[in-house]
Amino acid sequence: MIFGRNRNVRHEQIVLPDELKDARDLEAERAVEPAGADRLGPHDAAARPDRTGYIDLGSLRVKAVQDMKLRLDVEDATQRIVAATVTLGRSALQVQAFSAPRAGGVWDGLRHELADSLATTPGAQVQQVDGPFGPEVHTRVPAAMPDGSPGWNVARFVGVDGPRWFVRGVFHGEAAFQPEAATALEQVFSDLVVVRGDAPLPPRELLPLHPPAGAQPLQRRRRAPEAPAAAETGGSSLPERGPEITEVR
Known part of the structure; x- marks a missing residue:
């Protein structure tokens, strides 16, 4: 000042x-963050104007990574795109962008609400830990493995507040419980660019997404690949995919 x-x-x-x-x-x-600044994201579009190498999804720009698959998930009731999911190997990252108030972010409050809600699931294990993007929520929910043996659905929730926006990421598969497996998707999350726009929106309003140019529509739902056991007494698997309309390879 x-x-x-x-x-x-x-x-x-x-x-x-x-x-x-x-x-x-x-x-x-x-x-005023320099375009080449070496810091964790996601980043605001004002600080990352260069679109080279990015896939334009409207309110989110995703940096293209070799061998990644990009899926857009559609809400049944409204047929609107509500999330983007990037898959690399046996790990996946789902991302969503929301509006936020000018004064203060939403992740602190939302994180506690999320933890409290998930903790109501019978047998669920919920932890709040510090990660590379700040406080995170880690969850383990009892689930049956494909062979019928007991296992776990494991997820890792991260959140970042920006200028009038908030981005939530959910890691699934190996990236949810193996730090070394999360590195590539953590970089994808950090490289995200948020296009908030100037329209007034209530806090926590989902920012609009649209298919990228050249996207190919999928004709059916597919089940995600299984992930290996998370521990001797359990396992982890990617959740079954919801309605999907595009995939970019």
């Missing part, structure tokens, strides 16, 4: 300590 000593003399620029910054200061800092 810039303060003037006197209207007739030079201005001085000072750096506020973090504890004195308000939401507008933080938003301004994000908006």
